[in-house]
Amino acid sequence: xxxxxxxxxVLPAKLREKGILGMNARNYSVIAQYNSRRLYPLVDDxxxxxxxxxxxxxxxxxxIGVIAHQYEVENILAMVKNHREFVIKPxxxxxxxxxxxxxxxxxxxxxxxxxxxxxxxxxYQHVSNILSGLYSLGGQYDSALLEEMVHFSxxxxxxxxxxxxxxxxxxxxxxxxxxxTRLATAESGGRANLHQGAVGVGLDIKTGRTKCAVQHNMPIxxxxxxxxxxxxxxxxxxxxxxLIAAKAYEMTGLGYFGADIVLDAQKGPMMLELNARPGLxxxxxxxxxxxxxxKKVDKYYPKSLPPEKRIDYILR
Amino acid sequence: xxxxxxxxxxxxxxxxxxxxxxxxxxxAYYKVKYWGFSVSPKQxxxxxxxEAHVSFQxxxxxxxxxxGIPSKNRGFKILEENIIANGYKTRKFADRIVFNARNMIGExxxxxxxxxxxxxxxxxxxxxxAPVAPKMPRWDENTMAQAKQILALAKDAxxxxxxxxxxxxxxxxxxxxALKSYLPVQYTPKQKLEIMQQLLSVKGIATxxxxxxxxxxxxxxxxxxxxxxxxxxxxxLYDPDTGVRGLPDNFLLFQRGGKSLLDVVxxxxxxxxxxxxxxxxxxxxxxxxxxxxxxxxxxxxxxIYNLPLAQQNSLKWLSVxxxxxxxxxxxxxxxxxxxxxxxxxxxxxxxFVQTGIGAGLVCFSMIVALGLLIRFVMSKLNLLLVPRIxxxxxxxxxxxxxxxxxxxxxxxxxxxxxxxxxxxxxxWVIERASITWEEDGAANALRELFNSLIVGIIVxxxxxxxYVRHIMFVFNELNLVILFAxxxxxxxxxxxxxxxxxxxxxxxxxxxK
Numbered sequence: 001x002x003x004x005x006x007x008x009x010v011l012p013a014k015l016r017e018k019g020i021l022g023m024n025a026r027n028y029s030v031i032a033q034y035n036s037r038r039l040y041p042l043v044d045d046x047x048x049x050x051x052x053x054x055x056x057x058x059x060x061x062x063x064i065g066v067i068a069h070q071y072e073v074e075n076i077l078a079m080v081k082n083h084r085e086f087v088i089k090p091x092x093x094x095x096x097x098x099x100x101x102x103x104x105x106x107x108x109x110x111x112x113x114x115x116x117x118x119x120x121x122x123x124y125q126h127v128s129n130i131l132s133g134l135y136s137l138g139g140q141y142d143s144a145l146l147e148e149m150v151h152f153s154x155x156x157x158x159x160x161x162x163x164x165x166x167x168x169x170x171x172x173x174x175x176x177x178x179x180x181t182r183l184a185t186a187e188s189g190g191r192a193n194l195h196q197g198a199v200g201v202g203l204d205i206k207t208g209r210t211k212c213a214v215q216h217n218m219p220i221x222x223x224x225x226x227x228x229x230x231x232x233x234x235x236x237x238x239x240x241x242x243l244i245a246a247k248a249y250e251m252t253g254l255g256y257f258g259a260d261i262v263l264d265a266q267k268g269p270m271m272l273e274l275n276a277r278p279g280l281x282x283x284x285x286x287x288x289x290x291x292x293x294x295k296k297v298d299k300y301y302p303k304s305l306p307p308e309k310r311i312d313y314i315l316r
Numbered sequence: 317x318x319x320x321x322x323x324x325x326x327x328x329x330x331x332x333x334x335x336x337x338x339x340x341x342x343x344a345y346y347k348v349k350y351w352g353f354s355v356s357p358k359q360x361x362x363x364x365x366x367e368a369h370v371s372f373q374x375x376x377x378x379x380x381x382x383x384g385i386p387s388k389n390r391g392f393k394i395l396e397e398n399i400i401a402n403g404y405k406t407r408k409f410a411d412r413i414v415f416n417a418r419n420m421i422g423e424x425x426x427x428x429x430x431x432x433x434x435x436x437x438x439x440x441x442x443x444x445x446a447p448v449a450p451k452m453p454r455w456d457e458n459t460m461a462q463a464k465q466i467l468a469l470a471k472d473a474x475x476x477x478x479x480x481x482x483x484x485x486x487x488x489x490x491x492x493x494a495l496k497s498y499l500p501v502q503y504t505p506k507q508k509l510e511i512m513q514q515l516l517s518v519k520g521i522a523t524x525x526x527x528x529x530x531x532x533x534x535x536x537x538x539x540x541x542x543x544x545x546x547x548x549x550x551x552x553l554y555d556p557d558t559g560v561r562g563l564p565d566n567f568l569l570f571q572r573g574g575k576s577l578l579d580v581v582x583x584x585x586x587x588x589x590x591x592x593x594x595x596x597x598x599x600x601x602x603x604x605x606x607x608x609x610x611x612x613x614x615x616x617x618x619x620i621y622n623l624p625l626a627q628q629n630s631l632k633w634l635s636v637x638x639x640x641x642x643x644x645x646x647x648x649x650x651x652x653x654x655x656x657x658x659x660x661x662x663x664x665x666x667x668f669v670q671t672g673i674g675a676g677l678v679c680f681s682m683i684v685a686l687g688l689l690i691r692f693v694m695s696k697l698n699l700l701l702v703p704r705i706x707x708x709x710x711x712x713x714x715x716x717x718x719x720x721x722x723x724x725x726x727x728x729x730x731x732x733x734x735x736x737x738x739x740x741x742x743x744w745v746i747e748r749a750s751i752t753w754e755e756d757g758a759a760n761a762l763r764e765l766f767n768s769l770i771v772g773i774i775v776x777x778x779x780x781x782x783y784v785r786h787i788m789f790v791f792n793e794l795n796l797v798i799l800f801a802x803x804x805x806x807x808x809x810x811x812x813x814x815x816x817x818x819x820x821x822x823x824x825x826x827x828x829k
Contacts, residue, residue, distance in 0.1 A: 009816040014823045016811075022819075024649060025809040097755065125698045132701040189757070196756060217821045284821060 019292025020283055027277075030294065034173070034255020035276050042252045043274040046091045046145055049252075056251040058244050059270045061087070064146035073127045076146070077120075080105075085149040088127060090135040092142045094275065096192065098135030100126055101149060114190075150270060153263040155236050158228035159201075161185050165192065166262045166272055167203065167241055170282060170290065173256075174249035174310050175301055176242045177293040179203040180285040181233070185215070186225050199223060200285030201233055206315055208238030212287045219287075239311060240269045246307040248274055258282075326807045333800035340793035347791065351616060357786030363395060364531050365593040366568065368428045372583035374420040379404075379582035381415040383428060384527065384571025393433055400427040411571065424583065432568060447522035447546050453514045462498050463518055469494060470515075475559055478519060479545045482512060483559030509541055509556055522546040526553065527577045528569040529590055536590040539570060539577060620792070632789040636779045638798040639788055640665065643778050644771065645805050652812030653767050656748050661771035663741045668776040671733035676776075677769070679719065679734040680742075684765065686715050687746035688753070695750065709743040 015022070021030070042048050053060045064086055065079040080086050080102075090098040100123070101113035108120045127144045129135070136142035156165050161184050170178040180202050184190045187197035194200045199220065202211040213220050213230040222229055235241060245259040248271065258278025261269050283290055305313065347353040370383060385408075386394070399406055404415040404426065415426055455463065466485070469492055475481035485495060486508065499511065506525070513523045523546070527539040542563075543554040551572075553563050563569065571577045580586035616622060620631055640662050647653045655661050668676035690711050694704065716734045723731025745768070753761035778784055788794060811819075 008820060010820045010823045012811045012816060015816070015819055018819075018822055020811075020815075020819050020822055022809070022811040022815050023652065024812060028807060028809045128700060129698070134701050193756070196760075214821070217818075219821075283819065287822060289822065 015289075019289030019295065021280060021290035021294070023280060025291065026280060030172075030256045031277060035257070036253070039253050040276050043254065043257065043276050044092055046089065046093075046273060047143070049271075049274055050145075052251045053248075053271055056247050058247050058251065059264075059267060060272070061150050061264075061270055062148040064148060066091070066143050066145055067127055067131070068143040070128065070131055073124055073131070076123065076127060079146055083148060087145075087147045087149050088123070088130070089145050089147065090130040090142050091145050092136035092140070093130075094273075098126075098130055103149070150262050150272075151265045153236065153265040155263060156181070156183075156233075158226055159183050159223055159230070159233060161190065161223070161225040166260045167235060167269075168278070168282060169241065169245035169259045169261060170278055171245050171249055171254075171257055171259060172294055172297050173301070173303075174246055174305075174307070175297050176205060176245045176311075176314060177297060178282055178286055178288070178290060179205055179208070179241075180282045181235070182285075183223060183230075185223070194281045194285070199230065200281060201230055202282070202286030202288070203233070203235060205242075208235035208241065209233065212285070214285055214287075217284055235263070237263065237269055239315065242311050242314065243307060244269055244271050246310050250307060326804070329800055329804045329807065333797065333804055336793070336796040336800050340791065340797050343793045344791045351621075353790045355787060355790075357782045363431055363433045363595045364568070365429065365431050365595065366529060367591045368570075369589045369591070370415075370424075370426040370428070370578060370580075370586065371589070372424050372580050372586035374417075374422060374424045374583045376419065376421050377582040379415070379417045379420055379424070379580070381426060381581075381583070381586075382579040383413050383415075383426075383588065384575065384577045385411060385413050385428065386430070386432070386528075386568055386570055395431040395433055396429075397431075398427075398429040400429070420582075447524070450517035450520065450522045453517060460518075462494070463515055465494050466498055467515060467518060476561070477547065478521065479516065479523075479543070479547065479554050480559035480561060482515060483543070483554055483556060486512060487557055487559070505541055505556065509543055512543060512556070516545065524551075524572075526569055526572045528567055528571070529592060530564075531566040531568060531592060531594070533592055533594050536592070537587075539588075539590065540567070542567070542569070544572065631792075632785065635789045635792050635795060636785050637662070638795040638802075639784060640775045640779050642798050642802055643775055645802050647771050647774065649805055649808060650810075650812060652814035653771055654764060655768040655771050656745055656764050657768075660741060660745060661768045662775050663738055664745075664768065664772035665775035665779060667737045668772065669780050670736035673773065673776055673780075675730040675733035676736075677773075678730050680737060680769075682719065682731075683712065683715050683734060683737060683742055684746055684749065687712055687742070688750055691746055691750040695754065705743060705747050708747055709739055712737075712739045712743045712746070 042052060047063075047066055050060050050063055064083060067073055067076065067079075085101075085103050088100040088102070093099070102110050102123070103113050104111045110118050110120070110123055112118065130142055130144040133140050133142050159165065165181045165183050167179060167181050169176045180200055182192035182194060183199040183201060184192050185197055185199060189196065192198050194214075197216060199213055199215045201213045203209065204211045210231050210233040215224065221231055241261050241263075244261055248254075248257065248259050252274065254274075254276055256276075256278075258275040260272040260275070262272050263269050280290070302313065348355070368383060368385075370381060372381070381404075399413070401415050403420065404417045407414045407416070413428060467482075470478070470482040470485045473481040473485045473488075475484050485492065488495075490496075491499070500507070503511070509525050513525070516523050524544045526542045526544050528542060529536065530540045541556055543556050544551050545554060546552075552561055553569075554561055555564055578586060578588045620628065623631070641659075644659065644662055648655065648658070664676075664680060667680070670676075671679060687708065691708060694707065699707065716737065716739065719731045719734040723729065723734070745765070749761045749765055752764055
C-alpha cells in the first residue's frame with residue numbers, strides 16, 4: 001500500500017519546490033485575490049465579451065445575431081440568410097459545450113462540421129436547449145449566439161484528429177505566462193479535454209513552439225492518430241496571439257484568466273472566449289508550475305505597462 | 317504591514333477557532349459537572365427506589381417512632397421522597413424522621429420511600445463532632461495478651477492504616493490461628509464489627525458503627541454496616557469486608573454516629589425492612605433535576621435541553637450535520653474527491669440513516685440505475701431542461717412507489733427502504749449522471765457516482781454513529797468550533813491529496829532517471 005502510494009504520489013514539498021499551483025491555492029490566493037466577482041459576467045457571457053473585445057480592438061468571430069427568447073428561435077433562418085456557414089453557441093457555455101458548427105445548408109438540410117446532415121427541427125431543438133440552459137453554467141436560462149465560422153489556418157492541420165485546436169494562454173496581471181494547445185484524439189471523441197485523452201501541448205511562451213506534449217499525463221512525441229511529430233509545432237503569428245491575450249487584461253480587469261485564441265486563415269488570431277477560472281492541466285502540458293511564474297511576475301515584472309510593452313517585455 | 321499580517325483572515329479565524337474551542341471546552345466541563353451530561357450515549361444513571369418498611373405492634377400508649385434516614389448532601393441526591401403513615405404526624409429532621417400518633421392498637425405499618433440517584437462527591441470526610449477518647453476495654457490479662465497479639469499481627473498485614481490492616485486481617489482467608497481462637501465460633505457481622513471496635517479502642521482509635529444500604533436489588537431485613545473511625549480529625553468510613561476507606565459507590569448511608577436506626581416508643585416487636593429496586597434512566601433525563609438540586613437551573617431552563625422532546629429530537633438530528641459538512645469539506649478540499657453536487661452525498665447519507673446502510677445502498681443503486689435507463693430513453697426526445705428534469709422527478713416517484721409496493725408484497729424488506737430517498741436529489745443525481753455520461757463518457761459518470769456514494773457512505777458512518785450524535789447534541793457548542801474550522805479550511809491553500817497524484821508527472825522521480 002505504502003509503496004504503491006510512493007510510486008503514484010509525490011510529497012507536497014516536491015510540488016511546492018516545483019512551484020505547482022494547486023486547486024485550493026488557485027481559488028484562494030489567485031482567483032479570489034485578483035478576480036473580482038463582479039467582473040465574471042464579462043467573461044461568462046460571450047455577448048459581453050465580444051462587445052468588450054470590439055471596443056478594445058481585439059478580433060473575435062463576427063456576431064451574426066443573438067437569440068434570447070424562445071419565440072425568436074424561428075427567426076434563425078432569416079438571421080443567417082447572408083451567411084453560408086455559421087456557428088451556434090450558448091452565451092454562457094464553457095469548454096465548447098453546445099457548440100454547433102453549420103458548414104452549409106440548403107432546403108432545410110444542415111451540414112455540420114463533422115459531416116453529419118441534420119434537418120431544421122434538430123437545429124431548432126438545439127437552440128431551444130441552449131435557451132433552456134442545458135449548456136450554461138449552473139443551468140440558468142441562456143441565450144444563443146450566432147457567429148461567423150472561423151476558417152482555421154492550416155498550421156494545425158496535421159495535428160488534430162477532428163476539429164481545430166485553439167491556443168490557451170494564461171494571463172496573470174496582464175502578462176501571458178503560460179500557453180498550450182489541446183489536440184483532440186480519437187480517444188477523446190474529438191473533444192479537447194485532457195482528462196478524456198486529448199493531447200496537451202505546452203507552448204513556449206516566448207516562441208510559440210512545442211515545449212513538451214503529454215497524453216494521459218505521460219510525455220509523447222507524436223500524435224496518436226495522425227502520427228504527426230508534436231515536437232515541431234510552431235504557432236504562427238505568436239506575438240499577435242500574446243497581444244490578444246494581454247489586451248484582454250485591460251478589457252476585463254481580471255488579474256488571472258485564460259484566453260482561448262484561434263487562428264483564422266485570413267483574419268489572423270481571434271479571441272474565442274475568456275475563462276476566469278482556467279484549469280490547472282496546463283501545468284502538466286508545460287511540465288512547469290504556474291506558481292513559480294506567478295511569483296516571478298509579482299517580484300520582477302514591471303507594473304502598469306501597456307499591452308504592447310508587456311509583450312515586448314515577455315519576448316525580450 | 318505587520319499589523320495587516322496579524323489581522324489576516326487566517327489569523328482572525330484561527331483566534332476565533334481557539335476561542336470557540338475554549339468556550340466549548342468550558343461549556344462541556346460545566347455540563348458534565350453541573351448537569352451531569354455524559355460523553356457516552358449509553359451512560360445511564362441508576363435510580364434506586366428504596367423503601368423502608370417499619371412495622372410494630374402498638375399497645376395503645378402514645379407512639380413515637382424515630383427512623384434514621386439518609387441525610388442530605390451525603391453523596392446521593394434524592395429525587396423523590398414519599399411517606400405513607402396513615403394517622404401519624406410526621407416530622408423530618410436532618411437525618412431522622414419521627415412519626416407520632418396516639419390511640420393506635422395492633423399491627424402498624426409505616427413506609428418511608430425515597431428515590432435516589434448519583435452518589436458522587438463527598439465520599440471521604442464526613443463532618444461530625446469529635447468523639448471522646450475511647451474507653452479501654454476491661455479485660456483480663458489473658459484476653460489482653462491475645463488482643464495485643466492480634467494487633468501485632470495486624471501491623472504486618474497489608475493496608476494503608478491501622479484500621480484497614482485490621483479489617484484485612486479479619487477478612488483473611490483462612491483466618492490466622494490467633495484470630496480464630498480469639499473470635500467466637502459463630503458471630504454476626506455486627507458482632508464482628510464490635511470485636512474490631514474493641515481491638516481498635518486498645519489502640520486508642522475511636523470508632524462507631526453506621527448503617528446503610530448496599531444498593532443491590534432485593535429485600536433486606538438487616539441494613540448493611542460500615543465501620544467509622546475517627547482518623548486525622550475526621551470521621552472516616554471503612555468497608556468492613558475490604559477495609560477500603562471511603563463511602564463505596566453503591567452505598568447509601570441511612571444512619572450514622574452510633575445512634576440507633578430505629579427507636580419505637582409505645583410499641584413492641586418493632587422491625588424495619590428495606591426493599592431496593594433499580595431503574596435505569598438516561599443521564600439526560602436527570603439533568604434538569606440535578607441542575608435544580610445544585611441551584612444551577614437558571615441556565616438549564618434557558619438551554620435547548622429544556623425544550624419539548626419533539627423539538628429536542630429535531631435539534632438532535634440537526635446538530636449532527638455540521639460535522640457531516642466538515643467531512644464533506646475535508647473530502648472535497650483537502651482530499652479532493654470529485655462528487656456530484658456539494659451536498660448530494662450528505663443527503664444520500666441522511667437517507668441511509670433512515671434505511672440502514674445495506675438496504676440503502678442496494679435501493680439507491682437500483683433507483684439510480686432504473687432512472688438512468690429511463691433517462692437515456694428520454695434523451696432521444698430532446699425535451700427542454702425544466703420539463704425534462706420534472707419528468708425525471710416523476711419517474712423517480714414512480715420507481716420508489718413501485719419498489720415500495722413490490723417490496724411490501726413480495727416481502728423484500730430492502731426494497732421497502734426506497735421510500736426514504738429524497739426524490740428531488742435523486743432526480744438530480746440521475747440527470748447529472750446522464751449528462752456526464754453523454755458528454756464525458758460512461759467512465760466519468762460512473763466514477764462521479766461512485767465517488768458520491770463513497771463520500772455518502774463515509775458521511776453516513778459519521779452521522780449514524782451514536783457517540784457522534786450524542787456528543788454533537790449534548791455538547792452542541794462544538795458546532796461553533798466546526799463552523800470556524802470550516803471557515804479556516806476556506807483559507808487552506810495547500811495541495812489536495814489527489815493533486816499529489818495528478819501533478820506527480822511534473823516531479824521527476826530519481827528512479828525514473
